[in-house]
Amino acid sequence: xxxxxxxxxxxxxxxxxxxxxxxxxxxxxxxxxxxxxxxxxxxxxxxxxxxxxxxxxxxxxxxxxxxxxxxxxxxxxxxxxxxxxxxxxxxxxxxxxxxxxxxxxxxxxxxxxxxxxxxxxxxxxxxxxxxxxxxxxxxxxxxxxxxxxxxxxxxxxxxxxxxxxxxxxxxxxxxxxxxxxxxxxxxxxxxxxxxxxxxxxxxxxxxxxxxxxxxxxxxxx
Amino acid sequence: xxxxxxxxxxxxxxxxxxxxxxxxxxxxxxxxxxxxxxxxxxxxxxxxxxxxxxxxxxxxxxxxxxxxxxxxxxxxxxxxxxxxxxxxxxxxxxxxxxxxxxxxxxxxxxxxxxxxxxxxxxxxxxxxxxxxxxxxxxxxxxxxxxxxxxxxxxxxxxxxxxxxxxxxxxxxxxxxxxxxxxxxxxxxxxxxxxxxxxxxxxxxxxxxxxxxxxxxxxxxxxxxxxxxxxxxxxxxxxxxxxxxxxxxxxxxxxxxxxxxxxxxxxxxxxxxxxxxxxxxxxxxxxxxxxxxxxxxxxxxxxxxxxxxxxxxxxxxxxxxxxxxxxxxxxxxxxxxxxxxxxxxxxxxxxxxxxxxxxxxxxxxxxxxxxxxxxxxxxxxxxxxxxxxxxxxxxxxxxxxxxxxxxxxxxxxxxxxxxxxxxxxxxxxxxxxxxxxxxxxxxxxxxxx
Numbered sequence: 067x068x069x070x071x072x073x074x075x076x077x078x079x080x081x082x083x084x085x086x087x088x089x090x091x092x093x094x095x096x097x098x099x100x101x102x103x104x105x106x107x108x109x110x111x112x113x114x115x116x117x118x119x120x121x122x123x124x125x126x127x128x129x130x131x132x133x134x135x136x137x138x139x140x141x142x143x144x145x146x147x148x149x150x151x152x153x154x155x156x157x158x159x160x161x162x163x164x165x166x167x168x169x170x171x172x173x174x175x176x177x178x179x180x181x182x183x184x185x186x187x188x189x190x191x192x193x194x195x196x197x198x199x200x201x202x203x204x205x206x207x208x209x210x211x212x213x214x215x216x217x218x219x220x221x222x223x224x225x226x227x228x229x230x231x232x233x234x235x236x237x238x239x240x241x242x243x244x245x246x247x248x249x250x251x252x253x254x255x256x257x258x259x260x261x262x263x264x265x266x267x268x269x270x271x272x273x274x275x276x277x278x279x280x281x282x283x284x285x286x287x
Numbered sequence: 288x289x290x291x292x293x294x295x296x297x298x299x300x301x302x303x304x305x306x307x308x309x310x311x312x313x314x315x316x317x318x319x320x321x322x323x324x325x326x327x328x329x330x331x332x333x334x335x336x337x338x339x340x341x342x343x344x345x346x347x348x349x350x351x352x353x354x355x356x357x358x359x360x361x362x363x364x365x366x367x368x369x370x371x372x373x374x375x376x377x378x379x380x381x382x383x384x385x386x387x388x389x390x391x392x393x394x395x396x397x398x399x400x401x402x403x404x405x406x407x408x409x410x411x412x413x414x415x416x417x418x419x420x421x422x423x424x425x426x427x428x429x430x431x432x433x434x435x436x437x438x439x440x441x442x443x444x445x446x447x448x449x450x451x452x453x454x455x456x457x458x459x460x461x462x463x464x465x466x467x468x469x470x471x472x473x474x475x476x477x478x479x480x481x482x483x484x485x486x487x488x489x490x491x492x493x494x495x496x497x498x499x500x501x502x503x504x505x506x507x508x509x510x511x512x513x514x515x516x517x518x519x520x521x522x523x524x525x526x527x528x529x530x531x532x533x534x535x536x537x538x539x540x541x542x543x544x545x546x547x548x549x550x551x552x553x554x555x556x557x558x559x560x561x562x563x564x565x566x567x568x569x570x571x572x573x574x575x576x577x578x579x580x581x582x583x584x585x586x587x588x589x590x591x592x593x594x595x596x597x598x599x600x601x602x603x604x605x606x607x608x609x610x611x612x613x614x615x616x617x618x619x620x621x622x623x624x625x626x627x628x629x630x631x632x633x634x635x636x637x638x639x640x641x642x643x644x645x646x647x648x649x650x651x652x653x654x655x656x657x658x659x660x661x662x663x664x665x666x667x668x669x670x671x672x673x674x675x676x677x678x679x680x681x682x683x684x685x686x687x688x689x690x691x692x693x694x695x696x697x698x699x700x701x702x703x704x705x706x707x708x709x710x711x712x713x714x715x716x717x718x719x720x721x722x723x724x725x726x727x728x729x730x731x732x733x734x735x
Contacts, residue, residue, distance in 0.1 A: 075531050077562045081538030084555060088545040146530035168534035171541035 067182060067222060068092040068243050070114040072102035072128070073144070074121050078167075082115065082174075089175035090205050090218060092246040099123025106132045110242040111139050112182045112229075115174070118145040118156065126159050133160035140181035144169065179203060186229040193228035195282050198267050200228050207267075214266050219244055223259045227272060232284035234275045256280075298470065302463045307456050314452065318445055322437070325444075329437045330411075333428060334400055337370070337413040341426040344372055345417055369432040375423040392427040402430070469497050477504070485512040525573050532569060536562035572702040575634055579709045590624035591632045593668050594657045600636045601655055604644060611649045615640070618656035623666035625735060627714055635710045638703040639670045639731055647674030652726055665735030671723035672730075682720050707731075 069091045073079040083093045094111070096102050099120035106114055106128065118125035129141055143161040145152070153164050162181050165174060179202045183191065193200040199208045200221075207214045207224060216224065226243050227235060237256045244259075245251050252258070260272055260280060273281045296304075371387035373380060380389065388406035393414060395401040401412045409430035417424050469492070476488055487505040490498060539558040546552035601615050608615050627635065636655075643653045653672045660666040677685070685704045711718045716733050723730035 075535055077535030077558055077565070078531060078538055080558060081535055081542050081555070084542040084551065085538055085545065088542065146527045146534075167530040168537040171538060171545070 067112045067178075067225060068094065068110060068246060069178060070102070070105050070111040070139075071095045072097075072099070072105075072114065072120060072125065073117040074098060074119070075117075082171075085171040086115075086175060086178075089171070090221065091175070091178065092222070092244070094246050097121070099125060099128045103128045103131055106137055106139060106141075107135065108242075109137060109139065112226075112243065113140045113142065113178050113185070115142050115144055115178070116161075118143060118147060126156065129156075129159045129161060138185070140185045142174070142177060142181060144174075176203065182229065188229065193225070193231070195228055195231060195284075196268075196271060198224075198271055200225060209267055216263070216266065217259075219255075220259050220263050220266075223256070224263055224267075227280060227282040231282050234279045234281045236279035239279070299463055299467050302467075303456075303460055306459045306463070310452070310455060310459070314448060318441070321444065322441055325437050325441050329440060330433065333411070333433055333436070334413070337400075337411065337426045337428060338415075340370055340372065341413050341415045341424050344374070344424050344426065345415065369429055371427050373425045373427075374417065375425065376419075376421055381422065387427070392425045396423065403427075469494050473497060473501065485509075485515070521577075529566065529569060532562050532566040536566065569702070572706060576702055576706050576709065579631075579706065579713065589626070589628060591627050591629045592622045593625055593627075593632060593636070593666065594619040594621065594623050594659075596629070596632050597636055597655050597657050597668065600633060600640055603637070604640050607641075608644050608653070611644070611651075613644055613647060613649065613651050613653060615644075616652060616654040618654060620657075621659045623657045623659040623668070625666050625668070625714075625716065627710070627716075631710050631714075635707055635733070636668070638707050639668075639733075642703045642707075643670050643672040643674070643729065643731075647672040647728060651728070654726060667732060667734030669730065669732045671726050672728035673723075673726040674728035676722050676728045677720070685720065707733075 067090070069086060071079065071082055071086070071093050073082060073095070074097050079095055079097065083095050086093045094105065096105055097120075100122045102114075102116065102120060102125070103123065105111070116125045116128060120128065125143065125145070129143070132139070132141070140162040141160065142163040142165060143156045144165050144167065145156070146167045147153075148166040153166075156164050162185075163177050165177065179191075183189075183202065191201070191203060193202070197210045200206075201208070202225065205221065207216050207221065222244050223240060226240060240256050241251055244256075260274075264272060271282060273283060275281055369386070371384045371392070373384075373387050373392060374382040375391065380391075383389075390405055392405045392410050393401045393403040393412040395403070395412070395414045398415045399413070401414060403410050403412055405427075410427040411430055411433060412425055412427040415424050415426075416422065473488070473493075485508045487508055488501050490501055490505075493501050536559055539555045539562060543552045543555035543559065546555055597619060598617065601617055605615065625632070640653065640655060644651075647653060651673045653670065656669040656671075658664075658667045658669070685708075708718055710716075711733055716735055719732040719734075721730055722728070
């Protein structure tokens with residue numbers, strides 16, 4: 067899952083990036099409000115972690131501008147302001163969740179997973195398609211109840227398709243979701259990962275919509 | 288042995304005592320005056336009475352004045368029996384009233400009044416000649432009787448006043464009590480206050496004598512409220528400012544916990560330690576600032592040689608500078624005294640130099656110059672660097688608590704400047720910030 071992190075503090079920012087990476091997130095880190103707004107506008111992120119006290123442009127403004135432009139990316143606000151009015155203002159400005167510093171890494175990761183899940187209209191914590199189950203909290207995939215070893219990329223790809231079950235995702239959309247800045251992307255990377263997923267999980271799971279992209283059929287069971 | 292200080296009397300008691308004492312003294316003086324006046328008046332009256340009696344005796348033929356008749360004389364008033372008379376002829380007592388002594392009432396022979404002593408008693412006597420020139424008429428009255436009369440008239444006059452006196456005291460007590468009521472009410476209003484309540488006292492209905500007190504109190508409340516608000520703001524800011532390094536430390540520690548690679552864990556632990564150092568520095572600065580805030584403007588601070596302290600501070604920070612390839616140049620031509628207490632001078636210089644090093648790039652030059660006083664010029668110190676310097680807008684915001692120039696990649700707290708400016712202000716020193724003409728970065732000059 068690709069996450070935008072907007073935090074101006076070096077120590078906290080590097081910690082968040084490393085910690086969230088440990089939890090399987092691809093993290094892009096910006097250090098000021100202008101960059102945060104610009105990156106948020108790309109829509110490439112499943113969620114954003116936004117510090118409010120950002121240089122150049124306040125986090126609250128970033129949030130309001132993004133919402134005004136109908137950018138629906140779930141935003142978790144991270145701030146040192148813990149007064150209740152500040153929290154209310156943050157949530158009213160369009161934040162989906164609010165955490166006061168210092169935060170627990172595991173809690174942050176769990177909240178981000180929940181935000182992403184809710185943003186895709188999912189109420190189940192585990193995503194299911196046919197005989198395949200993906201458990202975001204455990205970062206685990208089961209086929210007929212048996213754990214399946216997936217690479218991080220394969221896992222992210224499956225996660226993205228399951229979250230958007232029933233919808234077709236183009237190759238570009240998938241690439242955007244999988245790779246943080248500076249990663250080298252081979253032109254056929256997505257096809258390679260799909261190939262591996264089909265090999266590990268059965269060929270019927272992921273459907274190729276010719277000329278458009280890929281889809282996992284919504285589980286009707 | 289210490290005797291406890293006597294509690295001052297209340298205003299009410301003081302006023303009451305003063306007014307009552309004065310009233311009593313006035314009353315007593317009036318009584319004494321009245322006594323003298325009454326003595327004079329009553330004396331004249333009684334004297335006239337004596338003279339009149341003498342005149343009546345003179346009209347009386349001598350032979351009719353036998354003792355029986357005298358005893359039958361009608362009593363004209365209750366005092367009359369005290370009036371006595373004697374008729375003398377050539378040293379012989381011709382006649383006398385029954386209550387008169389045998390001896391002469393007075394030795395006076397001429398017509399007129401006399402005060403005398405006869406038969407062991409004090410008398411007031413009127414002397415006159417009879418119809419026959421050689422007969423002497425003495426009409427007397429006991430002094431004690433006269434005094435009794437005076438006293439009786441005085442008593443009848445003063446008795447109602449004695450009754451009025453307690454009523455007067457009560458009235459005064461009531462009036463005084465009413466007059467000090469605004470003071471008492473003010474005291475109660477202040478005493479009943481919650482410690483946090485600092486809104487002004489109402490000045491409605493406050494008499495002009497008490498108004499300055501209420502105004503002064505309100506001024507005090509206002510200043511205290513202001514101080515309290517700024518303290519609360521500072522605490523909130525400080526807490527806010529401490530959250531970020533603590534959040535960083537926590538996050539790095541959790542990264543270290545979850546790390547699977549040795550390099551990743553080592554990096555996270557190093558960052559954790561760095562975060563702790565930063566938090567420590569922030570706490571130290573907060574404490575310095577809090578101490579400065581508590582300090583009142585120092586009067587007569589001792590003169591401290593800045594050159595010596597500059598050398599010590601530069602030596603302290605040398606390792607920090609060397610680690611980033613920075614060079615600290617000292618320009619200390621001689622002793623330079625400024626009115627600063629030694630510990631504060633050290634804090635001031637350390638913050639200035641630390642800021643210059645912190646916000647200058649690697650390999651930068653930082654110059655610390657202390658100029659001794661010359662005739663007409665006070666001593667001054669100057670710190671300049673070859674860093675990026677500051678825009679005028681940023682210079683204007685320097686010294687706001689926790690203001691930090693952004694995008695420097697430095698983990699400063701934004702408190703160093705607050706401390707420098709606070710120390711300078713406390714000691715009446717001028718702080719000038721501009722661009723260094725020689726090094727190109729920031730230049731800070733502090734002088735008397």
